[in-house]
Amino acid sequence: MVAGVVAGHARAFARTTLLLAGAVVQALMSVGTIVALVLAVGQGMVFIFAPLVRTHRRVTALARRRALAWSGVEIPEPYEPPPPPPVPDAEGWYRSDRVLYKTPRVPAFNQRYKWLLGDPATWRDMLWIASDSVVAAVVGLLPLSLAGYGLAVAVPWVTPVPWPAVFAVPAGLAMTLGAFMLAPVLLRTHAVWCSWLLGSTPRARIARDMGRLARSRSDALDAQNAELRRIERELHDGAQARLVAVGMTLGAAHDLVRADPGAARTLLGQARSESAAALAEIRGLVRGIHPPVLAERGLGDAVRALALDSPLNVDVVVDLQVRPTAPVEAAAYFAVSELLAEAARDERAERVEIDVSPRGMALRITLTGVGAPAPAVLAGIERRIGVFDGVVVVGREGVGPPMITIELPQALAHTTEGTHPKMPLSKSIPVVLGWSLGWLPLFPQGFVAGVNKIVNPENRSWFLALYLPEPMQWPFIGLMIMLGTFLYGMATALPLLHSREHGTDACAPAFTYRRR
Amino acid sequence: MRVAIAEDLYLLREGLVHLLRAHGLDVVAAVETGPELLKALTGDPPDVAIVDVRLPPTFTDEGLQAALEARRRVPGLPVLVLSQHVEQLYARELLADGSGSVGYLLKDRVFDAAQFVDALRRVAGGGTAMDPEVIAKLLASNARSAPLGRLTAREREVLALMAEGRSNAAIAQRLFLSESAVGKHTASIFAKFDLAPSDDDNRRVLAVLAYLNAQP
Numbered sequence: 001m002v003a004g005v006v007a008g009h010a011r012a013f014a015r016t017t018l019l020l021a022g023a024v025v026q027a028l029m030s031v032g033t034i035v036a037l038v039l040a041v042g043q044g045m046v047f048i049f050a051p052l053v054r055t056h057r058r059v060t061a062l063a064r065r066r067a068l069a070w071s072g073v074e075i076p077e078p079y080e081p082p083p084p085p086p087v088p089d090a091e092g093w094y095r096s097d098r099v100l101y102k103t104p105r106v107p108a109f110n111q112r113y114k115w116l117l118g119d120p121a122t123w124r125d126m127l128w129i130a131s132d133s134v135v136a137a138v139v140g141l142l143p144l145s146l147a148g149y150g151l152a153v154a155v156p157w158v159t160p161v162p163w164p165a166v167f168a169v170p171a172g173l174a175m176t177l178g179a180f181m182l183a184p185v186l187l188r189t190h191a192v193w194c195s196w197l198l199g200s201t202p203r204a205r206i207a208r209d210m211g212r213l214a215r216s217r218s219d220a221l222d223a224q225n226a227e228l229r230r231i232e233r234e235l236h237d238g239a240q241a242r243l244v245a246v247g248m249t250l251g252a253a254h255d256l257v258r259a260d261p262g263a264a265r266t267l268l269g270q271a272r273s274e275s276a277a278a279l280a281e282i283r284g285l286v287r288g289i290h291p292p293v294l295a296e297r298g299l300g301d302a303v304r305a306l307a308l309d310s311p312l313n314v315d316v317v318v319d320l321q322v323r324p325t326a327p328v329e330a331a332a333y334f335a336v337s338e339l340l341a342e343a344a345r346d347e348r349a350e351r352v353e354i355d356v357s358p359r360g361m362a363l364r365i366t367l368t369g370v371g372a373p374a375p376a377v378l379a380g381i382e383r384r385i386g387v388f389d390g391v392v393v394v395g396r397e398g399v400g401p402p403m404i405t406i407e408l409p410q411a412l413a414h415t416t417e418g419t420h421p422k423m424p425l426s427k428s429i430p431v432v433l434g435w436s437l438g439w440l441p442l443f444p445q446g447f448v449a450g451v452n453k454i455v456n457p458e459n460r461s462w463f464l465a466l467y468l469p470e471p472m473q474w475p476f477i478g479l480m481i482m483l484g485t486f487l488y489g490m491a492t493a494l495p496l497l498h499s500r501e502h503g504t505d506a507c508a509p510a511f512t513y514r515r516r
Numbered sequence: 517m518r519v520a521i522a523e524d525l526y527l528l529r530e531g532l533v534h535l536l537r538a539h540g541l542d543v544v545a546a547v548e549t550g551p552e553l554l555k556a557l558t559g560d561p562p563d564v565a566i567v568d569v570r571l572p573p574t575f576t577d578e579g580l581q582a583a584l585e586a587r588r589r590v591p592g593l594p595v596l597v598l599s600q601h602v603e604q605l606y607a608r609e610l611l612a613d614g615s616g617s618v619g620y621l622l623k624d625r626v627f628d629a630a631q632f633v634d635a636l637r638r639v640a641g642g643g644t645a646m647d648p649e650v651i652a653k654l655l656a657s658n659a660r661s662a663p664l665g666r667l668t669a670r671e672r673e674v675l676a677l678m679a680e681g682r683s684n685a686a687i688a689q690r691l692f693l694s695e696s697a698v699g700k701h702t703a704s705i706f707a708k709f710d711l712a713p714s715d716d717d718n719r720r721v722l723a724v725l726a727y728l729n730a731q732p
Binding site: 272275276279280283286287292293295296297301304305308309310311312 | 569570576577599600601603604605608623624627628653656657658659660
C-alpha cells in the first residue's frame, strides 16, 4: 500500500522530467513549423503543408495517449473526418473548383489541402505545440528544481544557506518530499491544460454529431423504403393473388351450383383453403411489420414469446417498469429476434440468457451465450438501432460465454421527462450557502482587506485579518480568498455534477476522467 | 348449450352468432369490449365463452386478460380464445391453472364450422383445443430436445394431435388408424417420456404440454 503510493509519486516525478524533454522537442518543432509555414505560404511550397500537419497530428496523438496513460484524462480527437475521394463526372473528368482534370490526383490534393487548412484543430495543434513547450518546461522544471534545491540544502558541505544543519537537513528533505508530492498534481494539471487545446471544441462535436445524424437518417429512410417495397411485393404476389383466386373459384362455384352441386362443393372447399392460405401469408407479413405480441404485451413478453419459440434453451429476465416508445420497442425486438435466429443456426449454441433492463435512462439488452452473428446481420441490427443512437457490442468477459450487448440510450427518457431528479438536501444546502456566503470571505475579508493593507495599513476598520499579529495577516487574507473561491466553485460544480450524473447534460464534457 | 361471444368486429361477431345458432347452440351474450365480457362471464356464467384476444378499449390483450380474470373468479369456466395469431406464451397462460376447459385457436379455424363447433363442445366438456399451429411451434422449439428425437415419425403425428386435445378415436379417424393402434402409439410416447399413461384426454394433454414446456 505505502510502497504503491511511493512508487506512484516516484513515477509521476520521473514523468514530469520526461515532459521537460518533450518540451525541448516541441520548442524545436515550433521553430521548424514557423519556417515551414513561411515556406508554404510565403514561397508557395504548399506541398509541405500536408506532411507538416501529419507530423503535428502524430505528436498530438502521442500527447493524448500520454494524458490518458499518465493522468487518466481522456482527450477525444477533434479532427474533422477526411473528405471522400474525388468522384469522376459522367465523362470521366474530375472537377476541382472550375477546372477539370483527367486524373483524381490534383482534385484529391486540393481537397486534402482544404480539409487540413479549414480544420480549426490544425491550428489549435500548432498553438498547443508552441505554448506547451513553455508550459511543459515549467511543469517539468518545477519538481526537478525543487527536489534538486532541497537535496542541496540538506547536504551540509554544499548547502547554499547559512542555516545550522539541524534546520537545513529537515528543511531540505521536506522540499525534496514536497517536490515528489507535487509531481502527480502537476502532471494532472498539465493533462487538463492539454485537453483544453487538444480536445474537441463544441463546434467540432456538433459537426461530428450532425454528420452521424445525417447518416443514420438516410439509413433509416433507406431501410423504411426497402421495407415498404418488400411489403408491397409480398401483398401483391401473395395475399392479393390468392384473394383473386378465391374470387374466381367462388365465381365458378356460383355458376356450377345448380348444374353440378358436387363440383361446386369441391370448388368451395378450394376457395376456403385458398383464403386460409391468404390469411396465413398476411399473418406472416404482420409479424414482420409489427409483431402482434409486441403491440399487445410490450417488449418483455414479446422477448419471452421469442424465447419460447426458439429451439434453444433461452432464459429471459426482464426488469422494465415502463414501456419504451413503440419504435424503440420494435427496434429492440427485431434485434433480439434476429440474434436469436442466428444463434439457433449455430450448432454450438445451447443455453442463452437474455437480460432486458434499464441503465439509467438507457435500455440495455444482454444476450449471453450468443456468438458474433454474420456481418450482414450485425450491420442490419446496427442500422435498425442506429436511428436511436443505439450500439451493439459483441464480445465476451474473460473465459465466459460469448455475449452481445445492445444499448439504446435515452430509450426510457420519455418516462422521466419533467421529473428530473431533484438534488438532495445534502447537495442543495451547500449550493445555497456557497452562493449566499461566498462574497463575504472573497471581497470584504479577502481582496478589499488586501488592498487596504497595502494602501492604508493603519485603518483596520472591519478587516479581521488586520487585527491578527503581523506575520499572520497575509496568510489569513490568502485563506479568505481561497475560502470564497472554494464556496463559489462548489456552488457551481455541484449542480453540474448532479445533472451529469443523471444524464440530463446535453453536451458531452470536453474530457472525461476514466476510473482506473 | 349457452355460449357467450366477445368479438369487436361486427361482421365476425354476427357470423359467429349465425354459425352457432345454425348448429343449435344458444348464444346468450355477444359483447364488444373487455369490461362487458368480464361482466357477462362473471354475472351469469355461460357454459362456454368464445373470446377474441384483442378487444377495445385498449386493443391490446384485453380479451385474454378478461378471460383469465373470469377464470380466476369462476374456476374452470370454459373459455375458447380466438386470435389472428397464436403465441406459446398465451397458450401457457391459459393452461397454467391446470384445470382444462380451455381452447386457443386461430380465427381461421372458424372456416371449418363442423370442426370449430366440435372444438367448442370439447372445451365446454372440460377438454382442451389447442391450435395445430401452437403445437407445431411447441414441437419446433423442442426440436433439439432428446426425448422428442427418440419418437418415430408416426408417434410425432400422434403426439401433435394428442396435444391439440383430440381423443384417441378422433386421432384414429384423422390418421386412418385403428383406435387400438393409436392406443399403442400413445402408450409408447408416454413410456419414452417417462410419464404415467392416462386415458383421460384432458389430463393427458396437460401432462404432455407440461412435459414439453419443462424441457430445456
